Amino acid sequence: MLSATGFAAALAVTPAAADTVIANIPIIGQPWGMAMTSDGKHAYVASGYTGLVSVVDTVTNSLATTIDQDLGDPVAIALTPDGTRAYVASRSGGVSVVDTATNTRLGGIGVGSTPSDIAITPDGTRAYVTNFNSTAYGTVSVIDTVTNTVTNTLRVGKNPHKIAITPDGTRAYITNNNSGTVSAIDINTSAITEIAVGSWPAGIAIAPNGSRAYVANNNSGTVSVVDTATNAVVNVIQGPPRPNAVAFTPDGSRAYVTDGANLTISVIDTATSTVATTYPMDSGPGAIVFTPDGTRAYVSLSISAEVAVIAIKKDVPNLPSTGSLGSRGS
Incomplete structure (x- = not known):
């Protein structure tokens, strides 16, 4: 078997066209949320209905390993800034803490009902978990990552x-x-500001410079642009019909919006706040993450049980299973 170095050396270095699917990586179960390591070498994928987390090697674009540690029904995953631990939210309840060096489960943390997402603060001290079916109004659990205990439960809108x-x-x-809202939480004080957006807000991403939040409104077919300094909606971009996830390129020049219902990815030019192009996909795209250098995007395809790798710049080598976004290689 070729090592990562040998594999890379064996690749044809013919430039791949930008925004082209260059690999499709089979995943066990249904891939949902994803997290990229800070060095860009691995993508962690929550494999729904399996109790597994899949680890993708981004050098070879292959499945490196699966973490089989009875993780419930994984739906979302977040990595600590130093990459030593993964926090896995399970729709069946709770958050599992995984040692990424040994791929072993260190323990579990009880949160609200039906966790749906998790994010860790840049300093690594806290994890925030949305509890989708927590109560009539919705809650967010705040985890102290030193003690791995819930230190606060915040009330937000319905179905966070x-x-x-x-x-x-x-x-x-x-x-x-x-609720058709976004809850802006002050991490230092836990004060909450509610921001009205479109119908059924789903995915959300913060621009790399922190100035804007893009909100994918799944029932409105729009993307709300929130000024994070004022917590006010400053623009509404007409997006794909059913946007469900959004992610910024590392340089902030573009935002990629997935539409799983219509099998497309739309690219927003953030300078003009317009959709520059929309690409068809062969399977419904979900979560999307970028390598730190911005050359590749990794997209979860839950129906076909794959992760698609998309070349974003023209200096990415061609890999097996190449094809356009609309027609994958077989």
Whole structure:
């Protein structure tokens, strides 16, 4: 078997076209949430209905290993800044803490009902968990990552779904599906500001410079742009019909919006706040993460049980299973 170095050396270095699927990686179960390591060498994938976390080697674009530690029904995953631990949220209840060096489960943390997402503050001291079916109003659990205990439970809108934290670690933003709002949480004081957005806000992402939050409104077919300094909606971008997830390129010049219902990925030019292009996919795209250098995007495809690898720049070598976004190689 080729090592990562040998594999990379064996690749044809013909430049791949930008925004082209260059690999499709089979995953056990249904891939949902993902997290990229800070060095960009591995992507961790929550494999729904399996109790597993899949680890993708981004050098070879292959499945490196699966973490089989009875993790419930994994739906979301977050890594500590130093990469030593993974926090895995399970829809069947609770958060598991995994040692990424040994791929062993260190323990579990009880949170609210039906966790749906998790994010860790940039300093690594706290994890925020959205509890989708927690109560009539919805809650967010705050975990102290030193003691791995819940230190606070915050009341937010109905059916809190996705979460994003600003790069400076001062605020967390929560989409509330059934309230049509985003809850902006002051991490230092736990004060909460509710921001009205579109119908059924789903995915959310913070621009790399922290100035804007993009909110994918699944029932409105729009992306709300929130000014994080004022917590006000400053723009509404007409997006794909059913946007469900959003992620910024590391340089902040583009935001990629997935539409799993219509099998597309739309690319927003953040300078003009317009959709620059929309690409068809062969399977419904979900979560999306980028390598730190911005050359590749990894997209979960839950129906086909794969992770698609998309070349973002033209200096990415061609890999097996190449193809356009609309027609994968077989």
